Structure formats: C-alpha cells, structure tokens
Amino acid sequence: MPRKAPPESGAAVRSGGGTPPVTPDGRYIVVRGRLWRRADPRLDDATRERLTHELMQARRDVGRALAENDAAAQRRARRRVQAAKVALGERGPVWWGDGSPDLTRRLARDSPYADWHATLGDP
Incomplete structure (x- = not known):
C-alpha cells in the first residue's frame, strides 16, 4: 500500500x-x-528519533512497574518520561x-x- x-x-x-x-x-x-x-522542530532527525525511543521505552517501563506494583520503578520511569519530554521540547520552557x-x-x-x-x- x-x-x-x-x-x-x-x-x-x-x-x-x-x-x-x-x-x-x-x-x-x-x-x-x-x-x-x-517537539521542537529545531531538533535534528537523529536526536528526535533517539529521544522518542527513550520516551516510548520509559512509558513501557511505567506500565510494567504499574503491573508489578513497584512504586520505586514507577517513580524512576516517570522521571525518565519527564526528562525525555523536556528534551523533546514538549514540556519545560x-x-x-x-x-x-x-x-x-x-x-x-x-x-x-x-x-x-x-x-x-x-x-
């Protein structure tokens, strides 16, 4: 197609x-x-792709931590989600x-x- x-x-x-x-x-x-x-359009494709991959992995890790009822892992994964979104320009300044x-x-x-x-x- x-x-x-x-x-x-x-x-x-x-x-x-x-x-x-x-x-x-x-x-x-x-x-x-x-x-x-x-996301910030000034990011080059490779950087945007890497950060998006990090974001998606962190989101999967949040889900895994929730399923396993692991509060510490959930906090770590959520911090990684936040860091990736800030780096992408979707949050922060x-x-x-x-x-x-x-x-x-x-x-x-x-x-x-x-x-x-x-x-x-x-x-």
Missing part, C-alpha cells in the same frame, strides 16, 4: 488512526479537542521565542486557535 504524504501544517486530519491536526503555526497538535505541544504562552492542555475552542479549530468540524 502506498504511503500517504504527511499533512501540511494546520491540515485537518481526522483522528482514528490518522495524524492529529497541527495548528497553523506548528506548535501544537489537537487530540480530543485539547492542545498538546509538539517553550521552544519558540516570540513570548507567546504555552497553551498545552487548553481546549482548542477556548484558545487563540478557536477559529482555526472550528474549521476542522470537531465537536
């Missing part, structure tokens, strides 16, 4: 296995109506420099992206 080209920034892509919509400025994705900060605040976790409909979000047809 041929691979689809990635959507352009701000393209309306439906959830359900597809890529979530990206705000026109490329700072956020929208998942279930909420804004989530994207914002990666853009224009002074705009971080709107992560805000409802898109209640944000400066409300008009754009309304064009997606999401509830």
Whole structure:
C-alpha cells in the first residue's frame, strides 16, 4: 500500500488512526479537542528519533512497574518520561521565542486557535 504524504501544517486530519491536526503555526497538535505541544522542530532527525525511543521505552517501563506494583520503578520511569519530554521540547520552557504562552492542555475552542479549530468540524 502506498504511503500517504504527511499533512501540511494546520491540515485537518481526522483522528482514528490518522495524524492529529497541527495548528497553523506548528506548535501544537489537537487530540480530543485539547492542545498538546509538539517537539521542537529545531531538533535534528537523529536526536528526535533517539529521544522518542527513550520516551516510548520509559512509558513501557511505567506500565510494567504499574503491573508489578513497584512504586520505586514507577517513580524512576516517570522521571525518565519527564526528562525525555523536556528534551523533546514538549514540556519545560517553550521552544519558540516570540513570548507567546504555552497553551498545552487548553481546549482548542477556548484558545487563540478557536477559529482555526472550528474549521476542522470537531465537536
């Protein structure tokens, strides 16, 4: 099956296995109506891939620790999740420099992206 080209920034892509919509400025994705900060686009591909791998492994380790009821392992894994997300730019200081605040976790409909979000047809 041929691979689809990635959507352009701000393209309306439906959830359900597809890529979530990206705000026109490329700072956020929208998942279930909420804004989530994207990784810093200044990261090179190799660094982003390595950090994403570390993040996914740490998340798997959180799940394993929960299943094993191991509180110490869970704390260690959650710290690794946090470190990877900060390194990716998804948490911690914002990666853009224009002074705009971080709107992560805000409802898109209640944000400066409300008009754009309304064009997606999401509830």
